[in-house]
Amino acid sequence: MKNKLIVIIIILLLLYMIPTLSLSYFENTFSSSEEGPIDIAESIDSIITTDESEIRYIEVYHINSNKVLKLEIEEYIMGVVAAEMPAQFELDALKAQAITARTYLLYKLKKTNTNPEQHTQAPICSGTHCQVYLTKEELIQKFTQTWYDTYWPKIESAVNSTKGQILTYEGKLIEPLFHSTSGGRTENSEDVFTSAAPYLRSVESPYEANSPKLTATITIPIIEFITKLKGSLGENDINATNLKDKISLIEVSEGGKIKTMQIGETIITGRDFRTLYNLNSSNFKLVQNNENIEIITTGYGHGVGMSQYGANGMAIEGFNYRDILKHYYTGIEIMQYN
Incomplete structure (x- = not known):
């Protein structure tokens, strides 16, 4: 009886110690x-x-x-x-x-x-x-x-x-992608990057009024604007007279950003155009004004995931x-x- 009691005690001790001694043990809860x-x-x-x-x-x-x-x-x-x-x-x-x-x-x-x-x-x-x-x-x-x-x-x-x-x-x-300001609605991931993520869907972002970069305008001389276009795209028949006719919109994302546009004979993504002119976002419009081009942007960042200013706006509203x-x-x- 005494020997059986000793065996039982040893077994219980081993069961208690094994998780502690095992190098591969970690409880992921x-x-x-x-x-x-x-x-x-x-x-x-x-x-x-x-x-x-x-x-x-x-x-x-x-x-x-x-x-x-x-x-x-x-x-x-x-x-x-x-x-x-x-x-x-x-x-x-x-x-x-x-x-x-x-x-x-x-x-x-x-x-x-x-x-x-x-x-x-x-x-x-x-x-x-x-x-x-x-x-x-x-x-x-x-x-x-x-x-x-x-x-x-x-x-x-x-x-x-x-x-x-x-x-x-x-x-x-x-x-968990995030950005500064969506401009009123976030983007589906596949409209900006290469793949679709089920949790990165376009949603409304209505509380961004306090964002200092909700809208912005940059002014570029037409000559400089065209020079950049030609340097990047190689389009040689664009000039100040026909510029308005040479640029057309092809596709806009659910979040309101430009996905593709045509400039002369070349199709370019809104993301590449944003990079070319260092814009706040790819939600933009162009206004030709005398000798200048105004580029008016809405939002700041890629627009996918959480809008930081939208998050703060929600918190102010009590969320x-x-x-x-x-x-x-x-x-x-x-x-x-x-």
Whole structure:
């Protein structure tokens, strides 16, 4: 009887210790505070290390210093939120930005593990190639110490209160694209980029009136305008007299941006035209006025995903960060990972 008791005790001890000793053990538990548990371990298996002490940290290639920084994940998210969204925005808009930044980080790490990209020093960088991150010193240099003392606690609150929350679609991490101002309606992803994502659908964005870049106008001398066209497209029969007849619209996206247009004999995308003249968006119209061309743009950025000024406008109207995220990302769930 005594020997049987000893055996039972040994078995119980082993069962208790095995999960702790196993190098491959890590419990990926994802749960939604609204919809219940959903397992998305398959989506992020390759980005979670087996050493739990390392999970909280990531390596970031810091472009300005040409160094690799080892940062705690939530500390990194704070630096992204501060760099990517005006800190004067409503708290719920900052919370929405924090969750998109966290989701994008995990998405990018997953993607980099399977397809290394431009920077080999670390899986993610501090520039626009990934998402912009600024250190505390850079923030103070850019905005002043007073700004930092005033707004850093607010950014900390936005990040800490949403700690661990990410965005998923059908149990998979999403690529949470965002931009400054949509101009009234966001874009379907395939109208701007190469592929259609079911969660990046065109939706109305009605609360952007406070955006300083909702509309903009640039004026270019006609001669300079035509010279750029000829240099890029090689169209030699365009001149100030026939310019209006040589430019025609072909297709407009659901979000209101120009998809394709014809200039002379050449078909060009609105995105390429935007790049050629460094425009705020590809939602534009041309007005020929005496010796000049006015290009009037609506919105700022590619227009896909969350509009930051739209998010802030929603927050001002009383919507919370969950409302904001579920509006701009169609069919997503806000999950909590442990």
